[in-house]
Amino acid sequence: MQTNIFVDKKERTGKPHELFGIWMATQIGILGLIYGAIIVSYELSFIQSILAAFVGALSFILVGYLSLSGKIGGTTMFNLSRAVFGVHGNYIPTLCGWINLVGWMCVNVVTATLTLLTLLGILGINTNTFTTIIALIILAILIAISGFLSQESLVKLQSFFTYIFGLMTLIVLGFLLLKTNWDLLFALPSGNWISGFLPAVSIIIAGTGISWAIAAADYSVYQDPKNSDFAIILSTTLAGFIPLFILMSMGILMTSTVPDFLSVPNPIDVIGSQLPTWMTIPYLITALVGLVAPSVISLRSARVNLSTLNIKVNNFTAISIHVIIMLTLGIYVLFISDSFLSIFQSFLGLIGIALAGWSAVFLTDFVLFRKKFGYPEKLLTGENNFNLYNYTGIFSWFLGVFLGFLFTNCVFFDGPFANGIFYNNSLGMLITFISSGIFYIILSKIFNSEAI
Template sequence: MASTIPDPGAARAEVTPPADRPGRIEAHGIDHIPDGERHGHPRELFSVWAAANVNYLSLVIGGALVLMGLSLWQAVGVIVVGNLFWVLTGLLATSGPAAGAPSEVITRALYGVIGNRVNNAVGGWLVSVCYFALNLAAAATAAFALVEKAGITANVPVKVAVVVVIAALTLAISVYGHGLIIKLYLPLTLALAGAFTVVALAVFRHADFSYAPVDPPAGTGLWAVLVAGVTMIASGPLSYTTSADFSRYLPRTSSAKAIAGWTALGAFVPSVVVSSLGAFAATAVDMTDPQNALQEILPGWFVPVFLLALVLGTISINALTAYSAGLALQAVGLRIRRTVSVLFDGAVAVALTLYGLLVSNFLDTVSNALQVIVVLIGPLMAVYATDIVLRRNRYDGRALSDETPGSPFWFTGGVNGAGALSLIVGVASAALCVNTLYTGPVATALGGVDLSLPVGMIVASGLYVLLGRRAVRATSD
């Protein structure tokens, strides 16, 4: 695979251009980034992905694996295997500098200009806003506890204020955009790493390193739990089909291996460490309520710091989510500035969060829907990754920005049939294998083993290889 589009004549930008300075609101949205405004080094991506993955959700999922009936070391093995899917997130990040465009635009090569609007509306914007709302609710819960420790009663007005403040901090990062994210996420990574180091020391003092359940699953039941665990862990990296959003400012001559490596490593290491901490903790405390359970083994002085770290970690991941959701909304076809689209996404997420926390169990409904989201995001990731390999990561960013019927990425009626059909068949195949909210016929035949992840990805990728070669040859730069 070629590193990027070769351009020996392009001068490397040594100074961050005004359009992408940390203290200024990012000027670009889904438009093409000219060579003169490219800057940075692939290693900067490490802290972007590390800060976003030192978070509460990873801790919860790690603990859940032990609660599902796995031994400690089975859980750790599942965590490592599931997080290997970050390699695909790293691969997708290489397309950013190649095109000088975000993922939301690059995927026009896969689905066509019109087809990609549907992709961004569902697989981009809707999924991102749902994740934003759930993460915001998790951060708010930790913040409520922090407020209570300060002697303030967390009544309804206080809860509303807390949610709004957390959302405002998150959206401030997203609105200022790429430059601030690159600058801010290194100190955030260091701060969160320091906090979770203290958590690790406390957990290891109480953990049972030889833990095994009294009545462990066996045979088909064990395989069902192992596969479900890998799928649950893998849903994290697979949800980031937008990794090119954060690499697109890099010079087009940047090493593709370095881009993929720093992205994947930045996410893999903290995800494995924090999820494993959750698994170790589950051998000592009841992780059905992780936030309160961990306070039983943490030093009393550190509990407020721990709660603050949970909030900061969630802000880090949600700022990336809101940023990409804003770009997705633009790519759907709304002619609005990126700052406006980000604020709109935030307003929707805040409304969903407040409704779910204060009025109904709506967030449970959203959470249940996201349990089967791997049916969609697996094939989405597979088609995108396959396209990168087929065209050797050569994308014409300017041509991708053309939304007219004369665009080389218009295909037939604005839809690339090869990509659309591959995605639809991949999703349908995965849906037959699900065993979460419902049990598909394939899962039933296999005794409950949920193969939706591998089946959906393999079918979508294989079909795109068969159907997409002609379109790829016609539109490769």
């Protein structure tokens, strides 16, 4: 069994403020504007939309809290997940996590490609199929090169671009506030809190708190074990919440001047059209770099997941595999699929169910056992065939995911109970999260699960 899974103590010297720069870089991308428009598409009032953005962004507290597991356990997220599911039982959740990270890389590289095409159009350069493919390849290679950065270099680079893009975002927000049709916004009728508000919140949670929870320990593992738990939670949570809430609010404001924001082929074009040219160019350049940052985070965690799955490849091979996947899926989304945003929402909904179950089981186990007893090495390494399968975690995850899919429908899948308030939304994800946690509590009592 794999035994060298722990980060060397000499490398564990990080400070909580370093987590702020890393995690803020993942959330400050231009996708936050699209999230805001998605919220409004659920036919909510302006106040309801802002509240949905607030609650959805606050879900990043899940990433903040689970970051403590990295500090306590001294290894990455899906290595720690072995304690909950067993060394072999952890393979399927890890595979789901890998799919999610690869999916996010593709979402970001596609968005970055659309951003670059918009930028080229503003500069008077004609864009076509050839230029689109070249742009996609260049961005995929840029992400791959960034994947070789050390942890220290990554922290410095992402912190630098985070603050630049943050400043540009605040300036853009000022322009949008001046152009906002406030009468139209406040005239929006209130939507249904159950069939409108909850699904809007759940789709944001799926793409933010739950999607990034699977990488929480991958960066907190470099924290000094003596660091304050509260400081780690606060730094990580605010790093996600602040940019997410501001950007989603901007997306909500933008729908007042461009009601068909979600239906246009390239939503990035709409963002550029709302700003003066002198501001659009530097903003899109900064946004472009900002989209690379979360892709690098996803790439690094995806490579770790391959190792956790016992897929033995060197760093160059692992990065090459992910680049090929990025290019393949990117070409499909850009040239074959009818709508980037419909694919995006369907992806979040389906993978969000699997990850919601994993997050709930991992969180419940952490609260019940790991925060007090830690992560004994034999739980994570499978030494002497110990803890190969933790059936309490496996069945809790499976039952929760099964229930969630029964209440879910999208372009890929139709659950038998995805009717009424469950039709065409991601409430199934919330069902999975709640039920998986409850199943774990019940089964751990029935089978007298121990901390070690």
